[in-house]
Amino acid sequence: MAWRVLHWACRILLGALFLYSGYIKIAQPLQFSAAVAGYQVVPETWIWPIALYFPWLEAALGIGLLAGWKLRHAAGAAALLLLFFTVLLTVTWSRGIQANCGCLSFDDPISPATIARDSLLLIPALYLLLEDRLKNSLAGAPSPPPSAA
Amino acid sequence: MRFLGSRIAIRSFFKTRRILLPALLLILAAAPILPAQDPAGRILGGSRNSPVRIDVFSDFQCAACRELFLNTIKPILKEYSARDKVCVIYHEYPVAGHKLGLAAARYVEAAHRLGLPRLLAVMESVFLDQAAWARTGNLEASVAKAMPPADFSRLKQIMQDPRIGAELNRHIQYALQQKIQATPTFIIRAAGKEERVDGYVPYPVMKHFIGRYVK
Structure with a gap:
């Protein structure tokens, strides 16, 4: 029972966050472009395609996590994305660039708090990805081979 | 009788x-x-009938405002406003503490009375020299080089007019009314939709966005 609650809590938390994050960016493509430009990591010509298509990827990931379709793949993608965000935020912050995070709102400057938040979100993503292995190892059973995943 | x-x-x-x-x-x-009095702001290009309208809230002493004007707004004026496709309206919103930003806004408001070409020339010169006058405080030199000496003398006379301050105050009040919290902020309106953007957006991005509404 506790595993099920944990499983659903992780899915709902991550799924809702990704869905919301995608939604606000789809609704405000120019504001998201400004946030992407603020990171100063991609050429200006890339900003519009990123602003236009990336939010749909986030929203699709959110729906995937909530619906449970290809859950482990969705969890893996979410973990990779969160890892990418965490590295990007850390690099931008350490470069001294005062940029807008553009993660869950557009008045959220990059700070150690935003980096910590993204790092913490990695935990539920990793849990969903490695859930079976974790359960098996805690139950003392051998973990399934990777092909069965 | x-x-x-x-x-x-x-x-x-x-x-x-x-x-x-x-x-x-x-x-x-x-x-x-009847429509209320037009809100404060200077039309830099296009007309109020243009299919796209951009209201820019800016401060002459802010670095991102400089980027936005020189790299984004200027090309928009050249590419779209000249064909009345995009209306650009500029609103002064000097951030508290940016004393030179406020002084620059006064010069620009005075230049506005000399006509659009002078206004644009002064805005460009002031933004281009931003780092220099922010360091030395010599704002007048940047304004003077944007026009012939005779016009500069007229501009200095216009600067004495108390209505300059009143007009700037109107700009600031309008920005406060619009709940502008940072500069640069712009509000873009097209096809009945509106998006508020805080920060610098490069011209290639704006071009794609405007291209949705204008050929």
Whole structure:
């Protein structure tokens, strides 16, 4: 029972966050472009395609996590994305660039708090990805081979 | 005779009143549906009938405002506003503490009275030299080089006009009314939609966005 609650809590938390994050960016493509430009990591010509298509990827990931379709793949993608965000935020912050995070709102400057938040979100993503292995190892059973995943 | 004259005068007064009174009542009744006074702001290009409208809230002492004006707004003015496709309206919003930003806004407001070409030239010069005058405080040199000496003398006279300060105050009040919290902020309106953007957006991005509404 506790595993099920944990499983659903992780899915709902991550799924809702990704869905919301995608939604606000789809609704405000120019504001998201400004946030992407603020990171100063991609050429200006890339900003519009990123602003236009990336939010749909986030929203699709959110729906995937909530619906449970290809859950482990969705969890893996979410973990990779969160890892990418965490590295990007850390690099931008350490470069001294005062940029807008553009993660869950557009008045959220990059700070150690935003980096910590993204790092913490990695935990539920990793849990969903490695859930079976974790359960098996805690139950003392051998973990399934990777092909069965 | 005098009596007759005053009778005519009284009659004509009542006749005039018969026309004037309903007209006055009509005007008073229509007043609430007439558009309010245009909000503060200077049209840099295009017209209020352009399919896309961009309201920019900016501060001359802010670095991102400089980037936005020189790299994004200027090409938009050249590419779209000249064909009345995009209307760009500029609103001064000097951030508290940016004393030179406020002084620059005063020069620009005065330049506005010399016509659009002078206004654009002064804005460009002030933004281009931002780092220099922010360091030395010599704002006047940047303004002076944007126009012939005769125009600069006129501009200095215009600067004495107290209405310059009042107009800037109108800009600031309008920005506060719009709940602008940072500069640069712009509000873009097209096809009944509106998006508020805080920060710098490069021209290639704006070009793609405007291209959705304008050929």
